[in-house]
Amino acid sequence: MIWILAFLSGLGAAFGLQPYNLWPLSFVALALWLALLRQSKTNRQVFFLGWFFAFGYFWLGLDWIAQAFTHQANMPSWLGFIAVPLLSCYLSCYLALGTLAARYFIAAVHSPFSAWKRANLSTIPIWRWTLVVAGCWTISEWIKSWLFAGFPWNPLGVIWLNLLPVAEIARWIGSYALSAMAILVAGALLSLYEIIFPNRTKRLFPAQGWSRFLPAILIIMPIVAWTLIAGYDVRWLWSDKKLIHLVIVQPNIPQDEKADTRYQARHAAIFTRLSGKAEPYPRMILWPEDAVQTYLEEDPFTRTHLSEILAPRDLLLLGGDALVSNDEGRIIAVRNSLFVLNAKGILVKRYDKANLVPFGEFMPFRHWASYLGLARLVPGDLDFIPGPGAESFNFKDFGSVGIQICYEIVFSGRVVDRFHRPDFIFNLSNDSWFGVSGPPQHLAQARLRAIEEGLPIARATSTGISALIDAEGHIIDQLPVNRAGRLSVVVPPAMQPTFFARYGNRISLIFAMSLLLITLLGRIKAR
Template identity: 40%
Template sequence: MRLPPALLVLLAGAVSALGFAPLQWWPLTLLAFALWLHCVHAAPSLKSALWRSWLFGVGHFTIGNNWIQHAFDFQDRMPPVLGYFAVVGLALYLAIYPMLAGGLAWRLGRKGEHPDAAFALVAGAAWILAEWLRAVVFTGYAWNPIGVIWLPVPGIAHLAAWIGTYALSGLTVLAAGALLLAAHRRWALPAGVAVAGVALAVSWPLLHTPDPTAPAGAPRVRVVQPNIGQDQVADPAYPATVFNRLLALSGRPGPAPRLVVWPEGTLHYFVEDGYPRYWYDADPALVRAEIASALGPRDAALVGGTAMMFDARGQATSGGNSVFAILPGGQLVGRYDKAHLVPYGEYLPMRTLLQPLGLSRLVMGDIDFAPGPGPQSITLPGFGPVGMQICYEIIFSGRIVDRAHRPRVLFNPSNDAWFGAWGPPQHLAQARMRAIEEGLPILRSTPTGISAIIDADGRLLATIPLGKAGAIELPLPPARAPTLFARAGNWIAAIVGLLLALVGVAIQRRTR
């Protein structure tokens, strides 16, 4: 029995999402994309190609983003069942971007009865454009670019250090197109793609320079995971419970300086002075002193908490999802405010319209967070500049580093306790891609997992799994020299996309 094309592409889209973590069945993603390309090429009209590509996107994003529903399980203002509608509703919007890619591939790359190399090349270029647009339009939602599926294949994944993840996604579509051409017994492109892929996978371990061994006395990093989830936030004892556990897991000073890092938003006491007195549950100086008590004379701590902003009358106007840098004497020496906030999560867009309808943001409280200025580095004595990216800020390729003050390491505190079993490993995978792109190690600290120390090649040096309390401590991994992508950013993706499109057009003209 032959399935209708609409149902076929919807199922193909769903299967294509299985290449992401936690399953990482990446060959299925390639096959599913090859099937999508087949259905697009076979579409009798542009309208049909757009419709089929949109359905493919609906299946792809519904399965890939299924973890979003879990965030609604911790709401008292909105029913958990609303989470299922949120997942599908988001997919209905995000599917516009595969629709754009499919439409461009059909209009600009389709020629003749059978797909050819020109069609595959144009499809790859169109996907780069569509994926980049998805990352920037309406503040952007860059979750799970398909280039991430290559993490289990190091040589291919490390192309991201040269061209970035979006361009790698375009080459992934090109590889799917090569599979489609192989099914039609057109062997030139499939042979070229196969040779290039094998060469990358084989040569990378031989050509890659391993990281140097950390010298004795080198700075160390300690990543803390308290394993206290969102289901316990309503407990009146929660602030003290999580604070005491964080302190206990922070360990004791050693001979080498340590950078101790805590997860996003787990510090429920204010650490800044100068707020109206009625905002404080504890003296901020005493809170800082308690944190400093876990530090040695050359240590430093980066802790995730909340900052408050007030108007001239002392009225709270907004909050900051923040990281605070604290030294052994209890000094507060820096603050980073999350810049890329989650709409409907950390602020409610169009609040005057949506709040009367019963909608609220997922993070508790009635005051919206305000965005910070963007990527910044905080210089800590003994550790140098440390870059900050809170939670899903880390997923935005090419937009995570202060270029004027390149950090030595990136700190990515997050709260993945909202996101079930699929969200945390997907988030970790994308952080690993940022490490590869930028040539920087990344520290991930989360309340319930997955916390990790990631080296500048994207390798996991140590992790704390989901649902386990603990801490991991290692010498601070070295940074690499800035990669090509770190220097040029997503201009590289634009160049790769343009080259794919030009070669595709040139092939078309030659065959005419």
């Protein structure tokens, strides 16, 4: 029964994600999970309570992955419904180990010279337990973001986008530390419940001396922080840059039609129409990932045809593939790339995606996987290879543009070239693979990157959601899912480099370690 409750708590917490946005349920579910953890007696119970909670959270949060298998002819679509729980099982291990580490830490602090592995968590003040769980959760999410190529989709802190003034704290502490704040609020709710209903459950918070005020402090802290940030005047942080005119194109071309040669003329007409006509000012026209089905570098005819929609000072940024050859001229791999095309039909820049999708753009352990009949979700016999990393392009009429292709935008602290800070980020994507919940979750994580870096982000996707996001995470304009259209917009100003932009996820880790240190110092003082 306790495992089922932990699983249901994880499901409840995931309902705070997009597109559900039931954020109060997330905090209640987290509080229930913390209460279950405090009643656990063994390391095994703590580990599996953390694992089942994370499993429920990831299962609902990653349900869009099953949709991707319906577009892959090399594998049956039903395999997607197995892939989601399998991936959730793997990701849950990170947070389960983090929860177990929290128990080891708090038990060692309270009983360093005794049988600390058997320490009873119900006797430990709830504020200490909450701080330790919050700190260890943040560290676990950070490890999950880079170990074995990383998969940082949907950190717990993304639920704060429902309360944007709180989410804006990410510019100081990062999005992983926002996850710790969510757990702190859940601990405050649990403490509040214990104060209001002291006789309904076993006393979880020993009210001795000044410590009886700690539940109220835990409750007030997020509210005060929210108020301060909401009223904080950040105008002094803004940069002063020229006007940049963008045309963001969303063609709404279904995934299954893209490679079909019967529709090529119709697709070209859609892109041409939505790109609009020349204006008195220079325009940067943004097309989504996988916008062309040909290799632009080897196809001068297509380059010439595309350049006809551009005025002399316009630029077209679009996604496509680039071939990679060895010294003998044999094609050995492909790159997922962005190309910059000018009005003369010349490719003036190319960016290669650095953070590739495992099992989507490359096949881990390909030799062994082939024996099992597994193939990549992206059709083709060649694996993609990564580029060097985040890069900024400077243009005379448009300033500096940072590029992030699709999935790359979810990697906190890794979306900007720190030595060449751009004026805005262009995130091109192909979200037509990802069902109902994938596109709004992808947009939400782009908003977190905008807040962290203090940079506006323009998103162009195949079927939605295309959007312009300002440096505070507000959506200035957007096109909904499954609707063709264009956004003719002016890029909002960027901020001066934020605290997070200067120091990255070191800040989140320092925040997490500070929570652990407070617990340790509180115990030393108590002695």
